[in-house]
Amino acid sequence: MIDPVLRDIALWTAALVRQFPELTEELAPGRPGPAGHGPTAPRPDLDELVRAERQEALLLHKLHGLTGAGRGAAPIRLHVSDAIRDVTDGVVELEEAVRARLGLPRPGRAAVVERLRRVAALLGDVAQDPVLARHMRDELRRMARRCARALGDAESVVRVSGRCPWCDSVSLRAFPDRRAVLCVNPACVCTEEGCGCHDDPAYRHVWLEEGWPELAAAAGCGAEEFAAAMEEVPC
Template identity: 70%
Template sequence: MPDLSTSDTALWIASLIRHFPDLCEELAPGRATPFSSHVPAPRTPRADELVRVERREALLLQQEHGLAVPGHGSAPVRLHVSDTIRDITDGVVELEEAVCARLGIPRPRRAPVPERLRRLAGLLGEIEAQPVLARHVRDETRRMARRCARALGDSEQVVRVSGRCPWCDSVSLRAFPDRRAVLCVNPACRCTVPDCGCHDDPAYRHLWPETEWAALAAESGCRTEELDAAMEGPHL
């Protein structure tokens, strides 16, 4: 059986690669349309200063991370999104450098965040051999993926799956299409796999990636066809 920490980490990395570029699109709010009835409030010294700060943030992001902020010359950026971009960028850089140092490989060259994430994904086989490192990488990628999703206002889809959890025997199996994974959402569920995060993290739920759906179907009573259909979207 593949290491569960590694399987979960691969899903979080894939989510970050897919959604991190969307943060740039969200960095500047859209301009008012001709049909908008909103009348802008009078400008104040405080508002002028805020705009100047936000524009400096936009310029700094562009200089440091190569991000072209749409409309930053005329529209203020969303500071919580810029903070998220900075946090994830710094987090990915520090994580890749720490992994390379721990594995004894040369320091990674500079690269955009998605490329760094793909390089980390390529090292998961070696990371798996060091349980402490694997757990750290899993926790960090999960944290950053969740922060990215919050900044984008995403609400992950959840689809009920028939059958019972093989570990806790409750009807708590749910499909998460964005991750293409099935989780047991019972907070009390604990599996018997030593590497699973459900033992040491109250927020973690046992997870079955796509490669384990056949075994899950055989053990839980659901059907693989149902899991495939669930990944297309919610039908609660």
């Protein structure tokens, strides 16, 4: 049986490989390609493109209060540009950290998708280091979620049975993207001193994977239900 952490790494890596090129298309949608042959294909060196266009857009915004226009006169979407920058930096840092942890030489320069494929190729070695594997999973999941938000994809939510141990309402929901169970009742307030629910209306109680058995016992349901709900993966 495949290790669930390694399975998630493979899934989130595949999601990022698919999503990241879509971000470059969303940066300035409808930009014409050379000689009117359709949209421009993603370029090999995305870093330079993003850096130049974001600087141009920020300069125009600072000087004139305007959103910058790309070469095809399509508005640059700064939230997409920020997501590209965040994911690009994150993938570079992740690859460097993984190779350093495994005692491998520092990686050469490459585009984001190529770096992701190089990291995926190290999965066999990563499997021997549970701490590194969990770090990879968490970072890849975070970046895939960032891509999904920038692309306008809604986060999946799965209803689960049982009652919240704090507010006793049937408000527990599984969020597969986060591998977490949350109480979505905005009126939920616990008895723990200093908890954010006492002074932050947006606060939601969160149970991560290691806390599911305890939550299941308190909620009157089975922890296996939470695990089953997390099987909803990016497609």
